[in-house]
Amino acid sequence: MTASAPSASHTVEGIARVVRVDAGVAWLEPEQTGGCGSCASAASCGAGSPGIGEVAGRIAARRFPLDNPDGLLAGERVVIGVDPHSLLKAALTAYAIPLATALAAGGIAEGAWGSDLATMAAMASGLGLGLLLARIAARQLARRGDLAPRFLRRAGGSRA
Amino acid sequence: MKEFALMMIGAALVNNVILARFLGLCSFMGVTTRIDTAVGMGLATTFVMTVSAMADWAVQRYLLEAFGLGYLRTITFILVIASTVQFTEMVIRKVSPSLFQMLGIYLPLIATNCAVLGVALLVVEGRMNFIGSTLFAFASALGFSLVMIIFAGLRERLALATVPPLFNGPPIAFIVAGLLAMAFMGFSGIGAG
Numbered sequence: 001m002t003a004s005a006p007s008a009s010h011t012v013e014g015i016a017r018v019v020r021v022d023a024g025v026a027w028l029e030p031e032q033t034g035g036c037g038s039c040a041s042a043a044s045c046g047a048g049s050p051g052i053g054e055v056a057g058r059i060a061a062r063r064f065p066l067d068n069p070d071g072l073l074a075g076e077r078v079v080i081g082v083d084p085h086s087l088l089k090a091a092l093t094a095y096a097i098p099l100a101t102a103l104a105a106g107g108i109a110e111g112a113w114g115s116d117l118a119t120m121a122a123m124a125s126g127l128g129l130g131l132l133l134a135r136i137a138a139r140q141l142a143r144r145g146d147l148a149p150r151f152l153r154r155a156g157g158s159r160a
Numbered sequence: 161m162k163e164f165a166l167m168m169i170g171a172a173l174v175n176n177v178i179l180a181r182f183l184g185l186c187s188f189m190g191v192t193t194r195i196d197t198a199v200g201m202g203l204a205t206t207f208v209m210t211v212s213a214m215a216d217w218a219v220q221r222y223l224l225e226a227f228g229l230g231y232l233r234t235i236t237f238i239l240v241i242a243s244t245v246q247f248t249e250m251v252i253r254k255v256s257p258s259l260f261q262m263l264g265i266y267l268p269l270i271a272t273n274c275a276v277l278g279v280a281l282l283v284v285e286g287r288m289n290f291i292g293s294t295l296f297a298f299a300s301a302l303g304f305s306l307v308m309i310i311f312a313g314l315r316e317r318l319a320l321a322t323v324p325p326l327f328n329g330p331p332i333a334f335i336v337a338g339l340l341a342m343a344f345m346g347f348s349g350i351g352a353g
Contacts, residue, residue, distance in 0.1 A: 012196050064257075065347040084196040091200045094252050095207035102210075103298065106291055116221075123214060123294065131251060 011081035015155050018076045019063065026068040028080065066151055077155040086146045093137045098130030105129070164295055171296050172303035179307055179341040184275030188308060189333065192268070193319075198312035202249045202305025204248075206298065209279055212237075212244040213232055213297030216280040217290055219300070237280045242292050245271040283297045311340060 016028035072078060109119045141147050150154025177183050184205075191201045216237050224230050249267045253260040271275060279300045283293040314336050323332050 012194070027242060087196045089197055091203040095203040099207055099210060099298075103294070111292045119290050120214070120218060127211070 011150075011152070012084050012087055013079055013081045013152065014149075016078055016080050018072045018074050018078065020066060021072065021074050024068055025065045026072045028066055028078070029063050031077070050093075054086055064149070066149065070151060072151075072154075073156045079148040079152045079154045082147075082149050086141075089141060090138075090147055093134050093141060097137060098127050101130030101133065102126040121145050161255040164292065167292065168295055168299035168302075172306065173344065176303045176307060176344055176347075177279065177300050178304055179337075179344045181275075181278060183278040184273050184304055187273055187275075188271060188311065188337070189330070191313040192308055192315055195312045195316060199305075202301075202308045205270055205273060205276070206265060206301035208241070208244055208248060208267075209276050209301040209304070210294060210298045211248070212241045212276055213280055213283050214290070214294050215240050215244060217283060217293045220284050223258035233284065234277075234281070237277055241276050241280065242271050275300075286304055292305060306339070307344075311337065314340070 015031045017031060018026050019029050020027040030040050066072075066080070102123045103126070106123035109122030113119070138147075175181060178188050187201055187205070192198050204288065219236060219240055220233070224233055224236060229236075245267055249260075252267075279297050282300075283296055286293070286296065288296060315333060318332060318336065327335070
């Protein structure tokens with residue numbers, strides 16, 4: 001989700017477009033509004049206009065469902081939001097857990113054997129273990145609904 | 161142990177990637193309008209920088225040095241970094257689609273972050289062992305994240321301040337970045353006394 005300017009509710013807001021409506025569920029694609037899209041490397045990193053980074057493919061891959069009690073229609077643009085603490089929890093889950101286990105495993109192996117190959121193998125194993133733990137933690141977060149974006153309001157400029 | 165601690169403090173604070181080596185300035189200016197996004201970007205960069213430094217060390221030791229291919233170092237490291245970013249993106253998508261929706265935006269930006277390549281090249285120049293290289297990259301990434309978060313906090317405060325129209329926007333951000341760099345210069349005195 002792309003962050004917008006600070007709002008009074010301190011929610012991290014982003015704009016998404018409704019691409020499909022199924023029974024009670026709207027499928028949304030986030031719009032790219034990041035400030036990075038204007039730099040010289042935008043075409044290759046995928047943050048800006050379509051280029052080597054295949055922006056369309058990336059955005060389609062980030063399509064997500066949202067409950068549709070407000071009767072959203074395909075083509076509408078909406079403002080969605082997530083709690084900023086959720087963003088922090090998500091980032092810590094995805095990146096900090098695997099990194100912590102990898103570094104801990106590497107530190108133990110270095111202390112025990114002091115060999116580069118053993119440390120490398122231990123770190124790779126630690127990384128794998130960390131990713132498994134991250135998967136479990138992410139499932140718990142998702143079950144609690146911490147990672148789900150909320151519909152805030154309709155945005156202007158709907159495209160049918 | 162002590163030398164690792166000193167090396168990490170040096171990499172994170174004294175020779176900070178952004179403020180002393182001037183690497184990763186695109187993300188520094190582009191993704192620091194909010195603390196939340198700066199934290200997300202900082203953690204993602206820390207992960208990628210550390211994992212790619214591990215991979216780069218192995219490639220340098222067992223491929224480039226072993227076969228006398230040192231002249232291919234830069235292009236090989238770019239390939240390794242791009243692969244690490246792609247790998248991370250795939251793993252996060254597999255591990256948790258919800259996390260991918262929230263964090264996927266940061267990953268493509270890291271592929272073109274020169275700080276990641278810069279740290280990988282510094283690791284090779286330092287001729288450190290595997291654990292030393294990994295800790296150096298990790299500490300450099302922590303320093304990167306620290307500066308991103310401090311700068312994002314300052315910019316959030318600046319958004320509420322009354323700034324003269326001439327300085328509004330990027331000019332005041334650059335002035336604040338300069339003041340922050342000067343503040344970090346204070347760390348260069350560590351160990352001198």
